Amino acid sequence: MSTLKRILVTGGAGFLGSHLCERLVDDGHDVICLDNFFTSQKSNVTHLLDRPNFELIRHDITLPIFLEVDELYNLACPAAPGHYQYNPIKTLKTSVVGSINMLGMAKRCGAKILQASTSEIYGDPEVHPQPESYRGAVNTIGPRACYDEGKRAAETLYMDYHRSNGVDVRIVRIFNTYGPRMHPFDGRVISNFIRQAISGEDITIFGEGRQTRSFCYRDDMIEGIIRMMNGPDEFIGPVNLGNPGEFSMLELAELILKLTGSKSKIVHRPLPADDPAKRQPDITLAQEKLGWQPSVGLEDGLVKTIAWFKSISMGHYRPPTPNY
Ligand code: NAD
Ligand code: UDP
Numbered sequence: 001m002s003t004l005k006r007i008l009v010t011g012g013a014g015f016l017g018s019h020l021c022e023r024l025v026d027d028g029h030d031v032i033c034l035d036n037f038f039t040s041q042k043s044n045v046t047h048l049l050d051r052p053n054f055e056l057i058r059h060d061i062t063l064p065i066f067l068e069v070d071e072l073y074n075l076a077c078p079a080a081p082g083h084y085q086y087n088p089i090k091t092l093k094t095s096v097v098g099s100i101n102m103l104g105m106a107k108r109c110g111a112k113i114l115q116a117s118t119s120e121i122y123g124d125p126e127v128h129p130q131p132e133s134y135r136g137a138v139n140t141i142g143p144r145a146c147y148d149e150g151k152r153a154a155e156t157l158y159m160d161y162h163r164s165n166g167v168d169v170r171i172v173r174i175f176n177t178y179g180p181r182m183h184p185f186d187g188r189v190i191s192n193f194i195r196q197a198i199s200g201e202d203i204t205i206f207g208e209g210r211q212t213r214s215f216c217y218r219d220d221m222i223e224g225i226i227r228m229m230n231g232p233d234e235f236i237g238p239v240n241l242g243n244p245g246e247f248s249m250l251e252l253a254e255l256i257l258k259l260t261g262s263k264s265k266i267v268h269r270p271l272p273a274d275d276p277a278k279r280q281p282d283i284t285l286a287q288e289k290l291g292w293q294p295s296v297g298l299e300d301g302l303v304k305t306i307a308w309f310k311s312i313s314m315g316h317y318r319p320p321t322p323n324y
Contacts, residue, residue, distance in 0.1 A: 013037060021048060095154045184312065
């Protein structure tokens with residue numbers, strides 16, 4: 001049997017999805033990219049359109065669709081707080097109804113399906129760093145719940161389709177990932193700080209800036225996602241994927257100022273509700289089961305990301321979505 005597969009990537013025009021499509025097309029697979037372009041634009045994948053093994057479909061995963069595939073990567077979901085809070089009910093529908101539609105397709109086709117879950121399922125964690133066994137501390141009624149609880153419910157759906165219907169599932173919990181092709185106005189901290197630094201605007205630190213995040217470069221993340229899809233049969237996850245290097249937002253701002261040579265001032269803005277105080281992945285499981293660990297440090301990854309931000313025309317991107 002050929003090792004080349006028909007692969008569906010939902011959210012395939014997004015930041016991570018477009019890089020995943022690129023990698024799978026280069027590996028020779030027949031790739032269908034499905035996206036409703038809510039937080040992305042066609043330009044992320046136009047360079048793939050003339051490849052014979054790439055196809056683009058404009059569709060919303062909350063609506064049924066019938067395709068014939070061997071594998072599905074379900075990445076469709078707004079990921080930045082400003083994007084997922086823009087229409088919170090739609091965000092929940094995307095994680096829950098969208099997952100049901102994609103799991104139904106996997107069941108009908110006998111396909112393997114990978115869910116892009118998130119470190120947000122740990123909420124504002126009391127356990128640090130976070131291992132997969134930690135069950136999390138999410139405020140079910142807060143402004144982040146539409147994303148966090150949607151992704152938690154999606155994990156439940158994946159496990160129930162697996163247990164009840166024998167669907168071959170994989171779950172990855174992605175920690176903060178950055179790199180070229182992030183939406184410059186998505187409101188995420190790395191896009192905000194780089195955009196602000198290179199345009200000489202104030203750098204907006206929310207709160208005192210002592211909260212921490214662990215940032216993974218996109219190439220490492222794509223490699224981890226692909227290894228998980230193709231990993232041992234018995235290992236379905238959830239597995240943490242992220243870079244354990246932990247930085248405060250103040251440290252991040254100072255590093256971006258240094259790397260851009262910017263004279264921007266640091267200013268403080270109110271901390272958004274339920275903003276997690278700290279976050280760092282325990283990646284022992286990914287190391288043991290997938291032989292995976294990130295190789296790109298924050299400084300090297302930021303240098304590449306800054307170069308990309310300098311190369312794009314901001315006017316090409318749709319206006320900012322409110323992020324507070
Ligand atoms: P992104 O916003 O760039 O990509 C998401 C894509 O999904 C976009 O192209 C968007 O248009 C599409 N989409 C949204 N709702 C849809 C719907 N209903 N139907 C079809 N398409 C839809 O974000 P990203 O950073 O590339 O994230 C990709 C996935 O990884 C998401 O599921 C996100 O939750 C997960 N994730 C990302 C991070 C990160 O730091 N980048 C961290 C944790 C989890
Ligand atoms: N943040 C910040 N300034 C910004 C944008 C974000 O200080 O302009 C902070 C935010 O409060 C959070 C951290 O950076 O503590 C990461 O935010 P992001 O939205 O990138 O990701 P998430 O909170 O989902 O991890």
